[in-house]
Amino acid sequence: MAELTSLGEAVAEIVRDGDSIAMEGFTHLIPFAAGHEILRQGRRQLELVRMTPDILYDQMIGMGAARKLVFSYGGNPGVGSLHRFRDAVEHGWPHPIELEEHSHAGMANRYAAGAARLPFAVMRGYVGTDLAPITRVRPIACPFTGEELVAVPALRPDVAIIHAQEADREGNVQLWGIPGVQKEAVLSADRALVTVERIVDELEPRPGGVVIPGWVIDAVAEAPGGSQPSYSLGITVRDNDFYRFWDKLSRDRDEFESWMRQHVLTEVRTP
Amino acid sequence: MATSTEAATSGEVQTVVAARRLEHANSVFIGVGRPSTAAILARMVHNPHLVLVYESGTIGAKPFRIPLSIGDGELAETADAVVSVPEMFNYWIGPGRVQIAFLGAAQVDRFGNLNSTVIGDYAHPKTRLPGAGGAPEIAACCQEVVVIAPHSARTFVEQLDFRTTVGYGDGPGDRARLGFHGRGPTAVVTDLGVLEPDPETCELTLTQIHPGVDVDSVRAATGWDLNVVAEPQSTPPPTDEELSSLRDLLSR
Numbered sequence: 134m135a136e137l138t139s140l141g142e143a144v145a146e147i148v149r150d151g152d153s154i155a156m157e158g159f160t161h162l163i164p165f166a167a168g169h170e171i172l173r174q175g176r177r178q179l180e181l182v183r184m185t186p187d188i189l190y191d192q193m194i195g196m197g198a199a200r201k202l203v204f205s206y207g208g209n210p211g212v213g214s215l216h217r218f219r220d221a222v223e224h225g226w227p228h229p230i231e232l233e234e235h236s237h238a239g240m241a242n243r244y245a246a247g248a249a250r251l252p253f254a255v256m257r258g259y260v261g262t263d264l265a266p267i268t269r270v271r272p273i274a275c276p277f278t279g280e281e282l283v284a285v286p287a288l289r290p291d292v293a294i295i296h297a298q299e300a301d302r303e304g305n306v307q308l309w310g311i312p313g314v315q316k317e318a319v320l321s322a323d324r325a326l327v328t329v330e331r332i333v334d335e336l337e338p339r340p341g342g343v344v345i346p347g348w349v350i351d352a353v354a355e356a357p358g359g360s361q362p363s364y365s366l367g368i369t370v371r372d373n374d375f376y377r378f379w380d381k382l383s384r385d386r387d388e389f390e391s392w393m394r395q396h397v398l399t400e401v402r403t404p
Numbered sequence: 405m406a407t408s409t410e411a412a413t414s415g416e417v418q419t420v421v422a423a424r425r426l427e428h429a430n431s432v433f434i435g436v437g438r439p440s441t442a443a444i445l446a447r448m449v450h451n452p453h454l455v456l457v458y459e460s461g462t463i464g465a466k467p468f469r470i471p472l473s474i475g476d477g478e479l480a481e482t483a484d485a486v487v488s489v490p491e492m493f494n495y496w497i498g499p500g501r502v503q504i505a506f507l508g509a510a511q512v513d514r515f516g517n518l519n520s521t522v523i524g525d526y527a528h529p530k531t532r533l534p535g536a537g538g539a540p541e542i543a544a545c546c547q548e549v550v551v552i553a554p555h556s557a558r559t560f561v562e563q564l565d566f567r568t569t570v571g572y573g574d575g576p577g578d579r580a581r582l583g584f585h586g587r588g589p590t591a592v593v594t595d596l597g598v599l600e601p602d603p604e605t606c607e608l609t610l611t612q613i614h615p616g617v618d619v620d621s622v623r624a625a626t627g628w629d630l631n632v633v634a635e636p637q638s639t640p641p642p643t644d645e646e647l648s649s650l651r652d653l654l655s656r
Contacts (some may be wrong), residue, residue: 159460160475185537208534211436215534222532234521237459238493238541239474245490258497258541261570261582281583294451309481310628311460314489341486354612366477373472 135304135350140328140359143352144170147324152291153180153203155244155322156189158363159313160210160371164296165189167366168357169327169397171198183316184240188362188379191215193395194230195389201231201381203288205240212376226386235268239285244314246287247321253284293322296360297345298368300329301336304347309339310366316343319350328356331367413644414595415627416650418640419445422506422593431455433497434544436474439506439552439593444470447647450631457502459538461487463562469656497545500585503609505546507539507569509563513629514555514607516571516589518543521566526566532563539569544584555594561627572606596622597639599630607631614639 138146148154148171156164168189171179180201181190188209193199195217221230231354242254255273260283272283272357295315297308306327308315319325327350335336336344347353359365361374362379383389408636412420415438422442424433427450434443434456441521447454456465460475464484471479480486489495492604496502510517510533520539524530528569543549549571553559572578579588589608592599598612615638623630642650 160473206534206537211643219532234534234541241490312488326583
């Protein structure tokens with residue numbers, strides 16, 4: 134059963150240096166508060182896994198917390214580039230970063246295979262592209278028809294971290310709105326941390342609600358506003374202005390570092 | 405914001421022409437930016453029943469405003485169905501349930517192959533671009549692809565730096581050989597005109613030019629020796645309704 138704890142304690146308990154960590158949320162419910170706590174606790178050498186790295190991973194890469202990035206789309210959605218990600222890849226700042234890149238379909242299937250504890254997933258894709266020879270995919274023949282398909286290896290991160298709207302006191306979690314790949318991420322990982330907007334006495338069924346039982350989650354921590362500048366449908370609103378602001382601020386290394394020191398590293402920890 | 409009495413800009417013409425391609429479509433897969441604007445415009449002006457499918461998992465979204473990101477709350481709140489990412493790719497994109505996909509790219513070659521990964525060498529790129537996202541499988545599986553890109557010799561190149569997404573590969577027969585079910589790119593809509601694949605060679609050919617544009621300037625903005633059909637069509641200028649609806653949408 135999930136332990137209800139503080140974000141600081143949960144991160145200290147669950148996230149270790151060198152871990153592969155999947156922090157998911159497809160433009161919605163991105164676990165910013167947890168990522169910032171990881172930075173405050175100084176975790177290093179992380180393998181960051183995420184379909185859409187977004188601003189959170191831009192910050193973690195820029196702060197030098199990542200040794201490797203496993204991803205399928207590294208952009209600032211609707212705005213443009215992720216400048217810290219680009220600086221790391223193009224100029225090795227603050228240090229070089231290893232890349233393993235896929236397509237969205239590939240990453241989604243890799244999580245699903247990990248959640249199922251299968252070694253790989255089968256799909257149609259990658260063929261004819263320059264991605265196929267540089268990433269981890271292999272051709273595989275259908276044993277029934279002989280059709281040539283593609284195998285992608287399961288993702289089995291050490292840790293999955295997601296943000297949801299609500300949890301009950303048993304640590305059962307419910308999220309609604311765009312569900313992304315969060316359920317698969319939690320079930321594919323060895324350890325799982327969920328931050329929530331609020332703890333409630335009883336989960337109320339929601340249209341499209343995804344419920345993740347507390348007994349597959351290690352820790353649940355209350356973190357109101359914990360997905361900002363992304364959003365938690367029905368509770369917070371996406372801060373589109375911040376995504377535009379980030380595009381300007383993050384171009385400059387010094388401005389980036391000073392902003393992170395001021396707004397992330399010195400922030401009072403969630404009690 | 406320009407009023408509808410002012411002449412359309414080349415970008416507005418591009419959006420209007422892309423929207424017209426959805427007049428008889430059942431469904432369209434879109435990312436943010438001009439493709440999304442064009443699809444919302446198509447719902448407003450041409451085709452109120454058009455189903456908008458965004459990569460974030462929103463099927464049948466009915467946005468009033470142009471979303472900044474594919475995950476904006478309004479898309480989920482107005483959608484007929486909201487599905488997970490594995491479901492989106494395995495049940496909806498993969499089997500070709502979505503009719504037309506609008507895709508963009510940093511580079512396009514003469515066979516409609518796309519690069520959205522790197523400019524320069526992969527290991528030491530001059531410019532690191534966002535990467536594949538959903539494009540490779542979308543282009544393989546959707547029934548039809550329409551590419552929307554600004555027309556310049558930097559974008560329309562002789563040789564891609566990286567083939568992220570396959571259009572017609574190296575030419576006729578390649579899509580069938582690769583096992584793709586979709587038809588591939590049926591049009592590339594730019595701010596200067598429209599390129600369509602030659603029925604024999606699959607090579608992108610100029611078939612339509614926008615008002616005020618001449619063939620030589622399109623050739624100059626294309627990085628390969630561009631073929632032009634015998635009599636390229638002139639794009640009918642945006643109607644008052646198209647232009648005022650587009651400007652209204654952009655001002656929301």
